Amino acid sequence: MEMRDLPWSHAEKQLARRAYLKALENEKDALIVKFKDRAAKTERIEDLWKLVYWAEQRGKEINRKYDYRYSVLPIVLGRLIREHDIDWEDLAGLGEDKMRFIRKVAGL
């Protein structure tokens, strides 16, 4: 079956949502920590503008990365595994029909 046509059970949706949100929160927290750290070290206006630009780019990357449409969610989850944002155990309970796609992306 095509990835976009896979049926998601209620339990699978809950499980995927939890893993996704855990990774998203971690990503945001890491951004805040890095931002505060760089801000504390900023002494020149040029560094301030570089920091502002960097934060905006990171925000856009996060928005692109965290796409919660079920039609692409296996790709998103696979990437989160690949980038160590979540663990395999966070996905325990997902059907083999999704895991097949997730493993493929995670192994890229």
Place this chain on the structure above:
Amino acid sequence: MEMRDLPWSHAEKQLARRAYLKALENEKDALIVKFKDRAAKTERIEDLWKLVYWAEQRGKEINRKYDYRYSVLPIVLGRLIREHDIDWEDLAGLGEDKMRFIRKVAGL
């Protein structure tokens, strides 16, 4: 004479440049201090985006405010006086032809 046609002597240019740069440096320094202070207090991603947006707006305001074309410089200097970014004594030595415009803007 129209403001844009006023002749600027070398000494006047130097003096105006010094006052202008003093105010601009102060403005940038104040922005950095405020930015660092707000960044240190940032705990949520929403506050981070508000801070980034605020910094960009401040940057644009500063760019608009600090226009060094001689054709509009009396307006710029008058506004700096009005907003207490520079003092009258910073302009001591400017010809009465410029001071007339500067006083008008400063008194608005």
